[in-house]
Amino acid sequence: MNDEHNTSAPQRSPRPTLTMVSGALVALGILLPSSPAGQLVVLMGIPVLLGSTIIELLGLRLGSRTTTWLVVLASGVGGYTMVGGLVGWIGPHLGLDRPFDRWPMVVIWLLIVVGIVLRSIHTGSDALRALIPRPQSLRLTDLSLLLLLPLASLVGVWELNLHQHGTVAYVVCAVSITLILALVAGLTGWIRVPVPVQLGIAFLALVWQIPARGGSLFGIDIQAEWFFARQAISQASLPLSGTHNAYAGMLSVTAAPAQAHSLTGLHAVTYFQLVPGVFLALLIVAAFQAVRSFLPDRPSVFLIVMLAGGSSAFLHTIPTVPRQCPAMFSFGVLLLVLVERPEPIRRSRLLLVGLVCAIAIQHYSTAYLAIGALVFGWLGGIIWQRDRSQRLVSSVVAAVSLGVVVVWDGIIANSQSGISTLVTSIRTEGLALLPGHGSALARWFKGAQTSTYTTARVLRTLDLRWREGLKAPIPTAHGADATRLVNDPPHGHVASLGLNGTTASSILGGVINQLLILALLVALLYAIIRLGRSSRTPEIIGMAVFGVGLSAVSRLSGTIALQFSPERVRFQLYLVFVVVLAEVIARVRSRHPSWRLRWSPAVVVVACGMAAFEMVLATSVTAPLTGGQENGALSSSTFDFNRSAMSPTYLATSRWVLGRAGPRSTVQMEPNAVAMVFATSGPDRKGIVPSIDPVLISRFSWIVATEPNVVQRRAQGTQYAETAWFVFPKRFLGRHWNVVYVSSTTAVYR
Amino acid sequence: MRPPRIAALAVVVVLAMLLSAPLVRWATSALGLGPVDAGPAMWLAHPNAMHHGVPAGTPLRVTVDGGGGPKTMFRWHTTGAHTRVSAGTVTLGTQGRGTFRVVPAKVTSPSTLMIHLSGIAQPLAVRIVPR
Numbered sequence: 068m069n070d071e072h073n074t075s076a077p078q079r080s081p082r083p084t085l086t087m088v089s090g091a092l093v094a095l096g097i098l099l100p101s102s103p104a105g106q107l108v109v110l111m112g113i114p115v116l117l118g119s120t121i122i123e124l125l126g127l128r129l130g131s132r133t134t135t136w137l138v139v140l141a142s143g144v145g146g147y148t149m150v151g152g153l154v155g156w157i158g159p160h161l162g163l164d165r166p167f168d169r170w171p172m173v174v175i176w177l178l179i180v181v182g183i184v185l186r187s188i189h190t191g192s193d194a195l196r197a198l199i200p201r202p203q204s205l206r207l208t209d210l211s212l213l214l215l216l217p218l219a220s221l222v223g224v225w226e227l228n229l230h231q232h233g234t235v236a237y238v239v240c241a242v243s244i245t246l247i248l249a250l251v252a253g254l255t256g257w258i259r260v261p262v263p264v265q266l267g268i269a270f271l272a273l274v275w276q277i278p279a280r281g282g283s284l285f286g287i288d289i290q291a292e293w294f295f296a297r298q299a300i301s302q303a304s305l306p307l308s309g310t311h312n313a314y315a316g317m318l319s320v321t322a323a324p325a326q327a328h329s330l331t332g333l334h335a336v337t338y339f340q341l342v343p344g345v346f347l348a349l350l351i352v353a354a355f356q357a358v359r360s361f362l363p364d365r366p367s368v369f370l371i372v373m374l375a376g377g378s379s380a381f382l383h384t385i386p387t388v389p390r391q392c393p394a395m396f397s398f399g400v401l402l403l404v405l406v407e408r409p410e411p412i413r414r415s416r417l418l419l420v421g422l423v424c425a426i427a428i429q430h431y432s433t434a435y436l437a438i439g440a441l442v443f444g445w446l447g448g449i450i451w452q453r454d455r456s457q458r459l460v461s462s463v464v465a466a467v468s469l470g471v472v473v474v475w476d477g478i479i480a481n482s483q484s485g486i487s488t489l490v491t492s493i494r495t496e497g498l499a500l501l502p503g504h505g506s507a508l509a510r511w512f513k514g515a516q517t518s519t520y521t522t523a524r525v526l527r528t529l530d531l532r533w534r535e536g537l538k539a540p541i542p543t544a545h546g547a548d549a550t551r552l553v554n555d556p557p558h559g560h561v562a563s564l565g566l567n568g569t570t571a572s573s574i575l576g577g578v579i580n581q582l583l584i585l586a587l588l589v590a591l592l593y594a595i596i597r598l599g600r601s602s603r604t605p606e607i608i609g610m611a612v613f614g615v616g617l618s619a620v621s622r623l624s625g626t627i628a629l630q631f632s633p634e635r636v637r638f639q640l641y642l643v644f645v646v647v648l649a650e651v652i653a654r655v656r657s658r659h660p661s662w663r664l665r666w667s668p669a670v671v672v673v674a675c676g677m678a679a680f681e682m683v684l685a686t687s688v689t690a691p692l693t694g695g696q697e698n699g700a701l702s703s704s705t706f707d708f709n710r711s712a713m714s715p716t717y718l719a720t721s722r723w724v725l726g727r728a729g730p731r732s733t734v735q736m737e738p739n740a741v742a743m744v745f746a747t748s749g750p751d752r753k754g755i756v757p758s759i760d761p762v763l764i765s766r767f768s769w770i771v772a773t774e775p776n777v778v779q780r781r782a783q784g785t786q787y788a789e790t791a792w793f794v795f796p797k798r799f800l801g802r803h804w805n806v807v808y809v810s811s812t813t814a815v816y817r
Numbered sequence: 818m819r820p821p822r823i824a825a826l827a828v829v830v831v832l833a834m835l836l837s838a839p840l841v842r843w844a845t846s847a848l849g850l851g852p853v854d855a856g857p858a859m860w861l862a863h864p865n866a867m868h869h870g871v872p873a874g875t876p877l878r879v880t881v882d883g884g885g886g887p888k889t890m891f892r893w894h895t896t897g898a899h900t901r902v903s904a905g906t907v908t909l910g911t912q913g914r915g916t917f918r919v920v921p922a923k924v925t926s927p928s929t930l931m932i933h934l935s936g937i938a939q940p941l942a943v944r945i946v947p948r
Contacts, residue, residue: 084823088823088826088827091827092827092830092831095831095834096834099834100838101838102834103838103841104830104833104834104836104837108830222848225845229849230849
């Protein structure tokens with residue numbers, strides 16, 4: 068696709084063969100017994116059929132096949148999720164008590180697929196034809212070989228989970244990074260696969276190393292999302308009963324996996340292990356495609372690598388937050404539409420509103436950021452786009468989008484509680500600007516961290532202070548107050564756990580990130596002062612102004628950082644910035660040819676060096692060679708792994724203890740271990756106390772000890788956003804409680 | 818894309834849908850990759866197992882599974898906050914499984930029974946069922 072421009076809108080032919088055959092395959096995939104290929108055909112085929120029909124109905128003329136694929140997939144996934152939401156909500160009112168059961172879903176989707184095919188036959192247009200790449204841009208053998216990389220990534224995860232062998236995982240990581248660097252250097256011309264596809268596959272291999280680590284799902288939020296997905300599957304309708312949690316209102320974690328389960332038998336756990344990674348890879352392709360509108364391939368790849376590698380969220384946090392992945396992809400496509408401005412503009416506006424609807428039902432905080440940015444984009448259009456007919460974000464688009472987000476996320480999904488909690492926190496505690504220790508410069512470099520590290524002694528003081536504030540005293544065991552917490556590791560050096568480590572590489576990484584932020588700010592100023600009305604993307608300049616304000620606040624304010632993950636917020640906003648940066652670089656190059664801003668060999672070496680550094684820092688792939696702290700995605704013996712992994716053994720322990728303790732008993736564990744409760748009973752389970760400091764343990768509590776406690780004899784405690792590690796109080800617990808359950812990595816005290 | 822090529826591609830996809838499930842099963846088994854198992858109710862990292870909520874005086878049937886194959890003999894004894902100490906040996910049968918009986922003391926219910934096994938080189942599954 069270099070670049071495989073579509074020369075025309077969907078073509079008319081006597082028989083829309085592709086649509087008919089695809090429809091038949093999807094129908095067969097739904098009806099045949101569950102199989103991996105059938106699941107792939109159905110979960111890929113439905114969004115493609117639906118999305119291509121939507122785009123054809125809108126009559127949009129999209130620039131290239133890559134853009135067409137991205138817009139079709141975003142529309143199709145949004146449509147698939149919306150259909151699920153509608154059926155789940157309306158079904159029970161129409162006498163269909165369990166619309167997410169297999170047969171109602173099969174009938175509904177077969178009707179939709181048959182409808183799409185019949186429409187295609189009636190109009191004689193084959194919407195899928197626009198998606199077929201030209202033979203000279205794609206060789207199936209090359210594509211198949213490249214696809215082995217993400218498959219090897221899954222094998223590496225299995226190897227690590229089952230046998231603790233990290234060789235395959237490390238090799239996959241190294242090969243993926245090498246492929247990315249080869250793309251930056253322009254050395255992959257011999258691979259007859261479009262550059263965006265190569266880039267997407269490399270990132271898919273990297274992202275797929277994360278969510279399945281441990282044997283179940285990796286991360287904390289993902290456990291609660293998995294719980295609500297299982298609830299949607301078992302209750303088979305919406306809204307989910309017995310909860311008012313905002314997670315339950317996000318169709319990306321309820322309707323989408325429930326439909327996939329009904330249609331293909333795909334388990335929710337597999338859905339969350341695989342599908343979000345695909346959206347993230349597509350997001351990278353969408354961002355690349357937006358940047359590529361202004362710059363050649365190699366600098367575009369470089370900017371995207373700096374965006375993904377330089378963000379602490381992309382290769383760590385976001386893959387473990389499945390609700391955000393499809394929403395981020397939709398946001399990436401929204402930016403792409405704003406950049407490419409497909410004609411006719413009026414129809415593009417409809418597409419924009421549709422994408423905002425998709426984001427709103429997929430993830431509320433992405434939607435809040437998107438709508439804030441769009442309002443500023445609307446203002447940007449008013450200021451810098453004189454011709455009203457060319458404004459993509461018109462007043463109607465902004466108003467309807469705002470309405471959709473407010474109605475869905477604020478009223479239906481109950482996510483306004485997050486906003487009201489934030490407002491209350493700001494009222495009571497202020498913004499808590501630049502929290503933490505050290506000089507202002509050091510705190511700026513660190514950003515607003517949600518947790519800082521302290522010693523066990525300080526933690527005990529904080530625990531006692533918290534206990535004093537309780538209305539009812541905790542009935543602690545005899546001698547609890549006489550115990551003392553002992554630092555582990557000794558002297559409280561958390562750097563040995565790979566945290567707060569001030570190494571040369573982390574300092575250099577921080578400096579590169581600050582330079583990038585500086586470049587983004589300069590680019591934005593240039594765009595405002597010099598580009599203004601001559602900009603191709605006036606709306607995106609407005610969105611970037613919003614982004615600067617919000618990312619500064621999220622970097623500075625500890626209060627906001629505690630409510631929303633600041634690195635995820637910043638990653639979304641950086642997507643906007645990188646487009647502005649690309650346009651400014653392109654404009655400067657064209658205005659100042661004497662500056663020789665060329666992709667010369669020296670520039671390639673520097674760019675590859677920076678990209679390699681960022682990717683190595685993000686993945687820790689060289690840790691076994693340098694002796695650094697290994698990444699949880701690549702090793703099972705790290706702090707990172709122990710903090711976030713959820714093994715089947717943990718789940719069995721959690722089910723056992725919650726089943727026996729009953730809903731009224733108090734269950735205590737260290738803070739990270741609360742994820743196992745999220746996975747088995749959801750985040751609304753009362754009576755979970757995230758502490759195993761003896762002064763906070765009730766005599767009547769059940770106490771769950773996890774792998775770090777049982778095997779490494781180390782425990783974690785967090786109070787008032789201060790975290791410390793201490794020696795697990797095994798002797799104290801053994802004196803006052805019985806061990807009532809053991810497994811290879813857990814124990815339960817009662 | 819011409820119709821014959823589309824037809825050929827469709828046939829390949831249908832075959833993949835029919836054959837992918839057994840193929841994936843075969844490949845994962847050949848590579849030694851299976852689901853990560855939580856194991857039975859109790860896996861022994863340390864050679865002991867606990868059973869909570871044992872009714873007073875109820876005999877328990879303890880089944881030991883795996884751990885070295887047939888003819889392997891283990892010593893066992895019980896302890897616990899509220900149990901009478903008893904001890905014995907168990908020899909695994911041809912299936913690598915052995916069974917013994919434990920009778921907890923008549924104490925206040927619920928009680929906690931701890932069964933210790935010694936001479937174990939590797940994790941071992943233990944199932945405790947009240948009889």
